[in-house]
Amino acid sequence: MGQLLSSLNLRGNSDIVPEIGFDIENAAPTTEESEIHDELYTLLIQPTTELLQSFRQYEPAxxxxxxxxxxxTTENEDKAWEAVTPTVNMLRTFYSYSSQLEKGIPTLLNVLCKDGTTKDLDRHPGLTKLFADLLDFVFEFDYIKKSCYSK
Incomplete structure (x- = not known):
């Protein structure tokens, strides 16, 4: 995952993003960050498994x-309504989640980017992992979305 963050260097070779000094896959929140980590985990990460699962099962109506x-006919209208209702419910769920993202991401980035990126990433391993998990969700979501349109 450190390589991923390093690859985000868009400023050329002069400002290379340094490696993260911990194992991001097994990172745990520090005592200092545990409260905000738990809040953001519940808000941003916990729902992602269910969201991705419902998106994988999406059937166009x-x-x-x-x-x-x-x-x-009444029969065709009923079939259409039955097919549309799960999609509308899914859209409502995703909209609600996007509202949570809108609230949570600025909080997360304010902590991770407060002083110096490298110092804060190393100082907040739990929040850094949370951010990486969030990126993983976004990439998976986009992959599923792309797959849906290619059917």
């Missing part, structure tokens, strides 16, 4: 909607 529009 477009065929049933088209059928209900083309042949507006």
């Amino acid at each position: 477009s065929d049933m909607i088209r059928e209900a529009i083309a042949s507006p």
Whole structure:
């Protein structure tokens, strides 16, 4: 994961991002950061497994909607409604999560970027891992989204 952060260096070779001085895969929050870590973990990381699982099971309702529009019978409308309802619920869940991201990410980045990136990443291993887990979620979400559109 340290390599990932190093690869984010967009300023050329003059300002190379140094390696992180701990094992990010097994990082645990320090006593100093445990309260904010637990709060942000519950807010930002805990829901991600369920969100990704529901997104993997996403079934588009477009065929049933088209059928209900083309042949507006009660049966077709009911089928379309039954197909659309889970998607609407999923969208509501993702919207709610995005609101949590909007609140939590500035808090996380304020701690991680407060003084000097390297010092704060090393000083806050739990929050650094939390940020890495969040990036992992984002990459997986985008991968699933890309897969859905290629069906």
